[in-house]
Amino acid sequence: MVSTAPEPIRFDLRVIGSLIEPGSTVLDLGCGTGDLLGWLAETKQVVGTGIEQDKEKAAHCISRGLSVLQGDLNEEVEDYPDQSFDYVILSQTLQQVMEPARLLHSLSRIGKRFVVSFPNFSHLGVRLQLLLKGCAPMSRELPYNWYDTPNIRVVTIKDFRRFAMKFGYRIVTEIAVKTDYQSKQGTVVNWFPTMRATYGIFVIEKRRKQPITGQSHE
Template sequence: MQNNDPTRFSYEEIAKLVRPGSRVLDLGCGSGELLLMLQQERQCKGRGVDIEEDMVLGCIRKGLSVFQGNLDEGLKDFPSKSYDYVILNQTLQMLQDPVFLLKEMLRVGRHLIVNFPNFGHLRNRSQLMFRGIMPRNKNLPYSWHNTPNIHFCTRKDFRQLCGELGLRIADEICLNEQGKPLHIGRDLLATQVCMLLEEK
């Protein structure tokens, strides 16, 4: 089902970053809604990867090509530069070694699309500073002890990492709490960040 949460990137927004007719690898693809949209509306040829068996079966029921695999083990089954775009949607912060996977994505794809929650959002900073607790709100609904997020990353952190890895930020979209694109105050006011990356 399409994501209707205004604080999250819609599949339409992500699809706009993908050229029609491209080869796409969707990592952590879930039950395949984004991949299906890319095939139907952008005429892409795609494949998904997910670790959950029920998600893989959901993709198969939609007629999608899917591979069951653990992203923490990398992309060893995919040849270098075999895809035009490799997408990592809301999964970066859940990986054991995000740098390893980003390098693997760069090996396999010509362009990367990565989106993630901005843990540097003003509300998160305020909760930690004034209440002395780990952030928990509508954008980060988990408690510290049951969150799937194991690597907390701000927009500024990720931009710095891109420089260290030799990645150029070709495009960037940031959303505020109302789901509207931001053009100023992105480090403080963005709840979500989406970047189109390519090798320098």
């Protein structure tokens, strides 16, 4: 069970960290200043690598002794061989990706499993803003105006379930959480997550093809 007590890293990152097996190999895409990578290395002894586009954040990671590459994650993932990692993590980045289906296909190639998290656009607060104000919603999870937001897509928990089914992914674990942007406190949402959760977190893997069986015609 995930503790709700304050910790050195964001609540949603702690939830993601709880899903990673100790000693795993991990690639963290859009790793920021390396909070999750550092936490995983310290508490779960993972062998972690990160990719971060922002030069200052990547430099900060390196100064912490983390293995991080500065570059475009959409391009860098293509250089890794198949099944290079036990887990690939894409945390709060999916909504900023130009071609999410293509990127997730790459993640399923280089990782045995991958973890995806994103702001849930069907949260009740978002719905009420659209209904009552008629304006693009702003919240602590989506703290941008429509004209300066880095988010180019809106995703809901239900949308992602449908996406996984359509593109042949198996949902291993699904966790909905209620937490604020950058907050170290939060709760796991079990009831009506599509309306009450501010973020969705999924562990998925490529669905294995079933072997073709049939009667012998000898």
